[in-house]
Amino acid sequence: xxxxxxxxxxxxxxxxxxxxxxxxxxxxxxxxxxxxxxxxxxxxxxxxxxxxxxxxxxxxxxxxxxxxxxxxxxxxxxxxxxxxxxxxxxxxxxxxxxxxxxxxxxxxxxxxxxxxxxxxxxxxxxxxxxxxxxxxxxxxxxxxxxxxxxxxxxxxxxxxxxxxxxxxxxxxxxxxxxxxxxxxxxxxxxxxxxxxxxxxxxxxxxxxxxxxxxxxxxxxxxxxxxxxxxxxxxxxxxxxxxxxxxxxxxxxxxxxxxxxxxxxxxxxxxxxxxxxxxxxxxxxxxxxxxxxxxx
Numbered sequence: 603x604x605x606x607x608x609x610x611x612x613x614x615x616x617x618x619x620x621x622x623x624x625x626x627x628x629x630x631x632x633x634x635x636x637x638x639x640x641x642x643x644x645x646x647x648x649x650x651x652x653x654x655x656x657x658x659x660x661x662x663x664x665x666x667x668x669x670x671x672x673x674x675x676x677x678x679x680x681x682x683x684x685x686x687x688x689x690x691x692x693x694x695x696x697x698x699x700x701x702x703x704x705x706x707x708x709x710x711x712x713x714x715x716x717x718x719x720x721x722x723x724x725x726x727x728x729x730x731x732x733x734x735x736x737x738x739x740x741x742x743x744x745x746x747x748x749x750x751x752x753x754x755x756x757x758x759x760x761x762x763x764x765x766x767x768x769x770x771x772x773x774x775x776x777x778x779x780x781x782x783x784x785x786x787x788x789x790x791x792x793x794x795x796x797x798x799x800x801x802x803x804x805x806x807x808x809x810x811x812x813x814x815x816x817x818x819x820x821x822x823x824x825x826x827x828x829x830x831x832x833x834x835x836x837x838x839x840x841x842x843x844x845x846x847x848x849x850x851x852x853x854x855x856x857x858x859x860x861x862x863x864x865x866x867x868x869x870x871x872x873x874x875x876x877x878x879x880x881x882x883x884x885x886x887x888x889x890x891x892x893x894x895x896x897x
Contacts, residue, residue, distance in 0.1 A: 659780075668778050668782035674774040677825070680861070763863050768857070799824065799825035821865060
C-alpha cells in the first residue's frame with residue numbers, strides 16, 4: 603500500500619480497502635498514457651476527499667446532496683431564466699428600436715445576461731441526460747456571476763446575495779457523488795419543477811397575460827412555492843417524514859432567494875416571508891404523513 607494517493611483516505615477506510623484500491627488503480631492505469639493517468643489519479647484523489655468529507659454515494663450526506671443537486675441546478679436556471687425574460691420583456695416593450703437598445707447595452711449587463719444564459723443552457727443539458735457537460739457549463743455561469751460581482755460590476759442592487767447564492771449552488775452541485783448524478787426520474791421531476799416555476803411568471807412578466815394561471819409576481823414567491831410543493835410531493839411519494847426532501851429543497855433554494863430579493867428591490871421582510879414557505883410546507887407534509895399512518 604505504497605501509493606501516496608491512498609493516504610488521502612481516512613485511516614479506517616484505508617485499512618479496510620486500501621490494498622484493493624492500490625491494486626485496482628495500478629492495474630487500471632498501467633498502460634495509460636500520461637494525461638489519462640493524471641485524470642485517473644485526480645479521480646482517485648477526488649474520491650478520497652469525498653470519503654473523508656462523508657460525501658461518497660454510500661453516506662447519508664452523499665445521498666442528501668444527490669437529491670439536492672439537480673434541484674439546485676434547476677433553481678439556478680429558473681433564476682437565470684426569469685432575469686433573461688425580464689430583460690427580453692423590457693427590450694420588446696420599450697418604444698425604442700431593438701437595434702438601438704442592443705447597441706447601447708453596457709458590457710457588464712451583456713456579460714450578466716450571457717452568464718445567466720450559460721446557467722440555463724447548462725441546466726437543460728444536465729437534466730436531459732448529459733450531467734457532466736451540462737453541470738460544467740452551469741457552474742461556469744454561476745462562478746462567472748460571482749466573479750463579476752467581486753470585480754465591482756453590480757448589475758442589480760442586490761448586495762452580496764447574488765454571488766453568495768451562486769457559490770452555494772456551485773457547492774451543492776459539486777457535492778453530488780459522481781455515481782448518483784443524472785438519475786432520469788429525478789431529472790424529470792426537477793425539469794417539471796423548473797418549468798412550473800419559470801413559465802407562468804415569464805408569461806406575466808412579458809405582459810402576455812396579467813393573470814396567468816392565477817400566478818402573482820409579487821415578492822418573487824411563486825418559484826419558491828413550486829420548489830416547496832415539489833419537495834412535499836417527493837416526500838409523499840416516498841412515504842417519508844419529509845425532512846430529507848424539504849432539507850434538500852432548502853439547500854437548493856438560494857438562487858430563488860436571490861431572485862425574490864431582486865424582485866422586492868432589496869427589502870428583506872418579503873424575502874423572509876418567502877423563506878417561511880419551506881418550513882410551513884414541511885410542517886404540513888409531516889402532519890399529513892402522521893395522519894396517513896394512523897388511518
